[in-house]
Amino acid sequence: MENTSLVNTSLDLNTNPAHFLSLVPKQEAQSNFIELGLKVSSVKDEQTASALVEELNRVSEENKKLTEMLTVMCENYNALHKHLAEYKNNNPAPSDSTNNSKKRKPENPSNQINHNERGASESSSSDEDSCKKPRQEQGMKAKIERVCYRTEASDTGLLVKDGYQWRKYGQKVTRDNPSPRAYFKCSHAPSCPVKKKVQRDVADQSILVATYEGEHNHPNQLKQEQASSGLNRTVATTTLGSVPCSTSLGSSGPTITLDLTTPPKPQPNPCDEANVVGGDRSPEFQQFLVDQMASSLTKDPSFKAALAAAISGRMIQQNQSQKW
DNA sequence: CGAATTTGACCCGCGC
């Protein structure tokens, strides 16, 4: 299959954009090259042109294979994930002493009184109490979700638009991450016990990592509004293979956020089990993700420029080596 | 002026 006379288009980029090119119709790709400023028309050597076409076909094939491999990987991951969930169901962790990590100890009723003494905090209904006490027991039951949001680089805030209203009740700089972590309660508290923590990713400051604890017992305002306005916006968080990402569809077009900074997690990760909101990992969905990534990349001028530079560099190299 | 946010103090579990 390899033909040494063909232009080697493997690019020295961190990603493999050829993969995405294969997803673009050939003509479109060619016109994109024109857009890129590559003077294709000036390449009069027909042989070179046909070689390019051949190479394009070859790369398309290669990318097909890569896509299949990716799908297989995703399926394997899903299978493993399923097994892990089943294993956890069958072998619930000893909820008492050993696995209790660090949180406030489960308090007996007498201790509750002590607790209320301190802050004399709001007439603490039962819900509020349940929020601040046996967190580890709650934690075993409470749904924990981890969602990554990509933000503008210039955006230094810790606000995440997820459709719910939140009241910030604390902020803290943690040891493992120089960025402050913000603590939010659902503004419907105490009737809604959901909390979330938001912190910037230690590796990529443009990524906000939100950790949700618990489930809302009321509807999502944003979704309600969108449903009523017929926008049909959906937000799903999933993992593409081991790469967490969130996707959203809106009137301004689909966007995909890939959390490429999160390392693969072969080991059981407590966040993992709740990492999936949308859980739709059907091949169609994956294809959709790939398509969207491809179109996003082809629309990205900086990506195009890098691609053009890499390809033109290779072409020049190839031409020179042919002359030799 | 009420609601939301900020921020220093405090609580508590854990490791040494």
Added chain:
DNA sequence: GCGCGGGTCAAATTCG
């Protein structure tokens, strides 16, 4: 027992 660190509280401040 003590110190560390994450989580929470609540007074002060800011905002609409």
